Amino acid sequence: MKKLSKLLIVLGLIVTTNTYAEELGLKLSNLNLGPAAKGKDKGGSGDGIHKGLIQFDASFTLGGHGAVAPATSTGFGVAPGAMFNVDVAVHPYASVGGYFGIFGEIGGGRGLGVTVNTGGVGIGVGARGVFHIYQLIADKTNTKVDASKLDFYFPLHMGVLIGTAGGTRAGFAIGAGLGVRYYFTDMIGIMSEVGWLETSVFKVGLAMKFK
Secondary structure: OHHHHHHHHHHHHHHHHHHHHHHHHHHHHHHOOOOOOOOOOOOOOOOOOOOOOEEEEEEEEEOEOOOOEOOOOOOOEOOOEEEEEEEEEEEOOEEEEEEEEEEEEEEEEEEOOEEEEEEEEEEEEEEEEEEOHHHHHHHHOOOOOOOOOEEEEEEEEEEEEEEOOOOOEEEEEEEEEEEEEEEOOOOEEEEEEEEOOOOOOEEEEEEEEEO
16 A cells, blocks of 8 residues: 555656646747847948958049159149049958059159149059958947948058159059948948058048948
8 A cells, every 4th residue: 555655656746747847848948048049240240341242432532642663753742533442352351452543643844944843644553452440340349330331441552653744654552541431321331541542642432332
């Protein structure tokens, strides 16, 4: 009799335990405490710069400068110009591309023994690389503005300048700067750069991106 009672108690405990386990399992499943589905990271590379992204800039330039070598190939002037850049992302933090620009040039010449100023038009063409510093910051920290809207970057260029003031000349160009883009929509925004740029020391204009 005692053995039967003990057996019934054990069976009762097993049934009760299984019932509570099932109930507990249902409650835990309702709480969805498992690994959460990963959504879009704010500022992550899925929202901002990603491999294959194309960025196009059309800008107004000021502060034309001379080539690195030969040093006398072009003069420094304040005449305005235009610049066109195309950058293709090869990594969430890096892009490569090319540029073409036209700029006003002021050069010096001599006529009848007197120094005179001569005007002309110059062009700049070459390649550049871009390091997207804000994308890196956005991926590593919790930024307030995601990288799909804001892009701080460091551009580095190499190319040639061809000037016509006082005669056609060409020279080697290299330099770097700091740039920023802000997109109002998924495709359209504004941009600006400052530094020893492709053909100038400052530019501002329209930014477009193609995903």
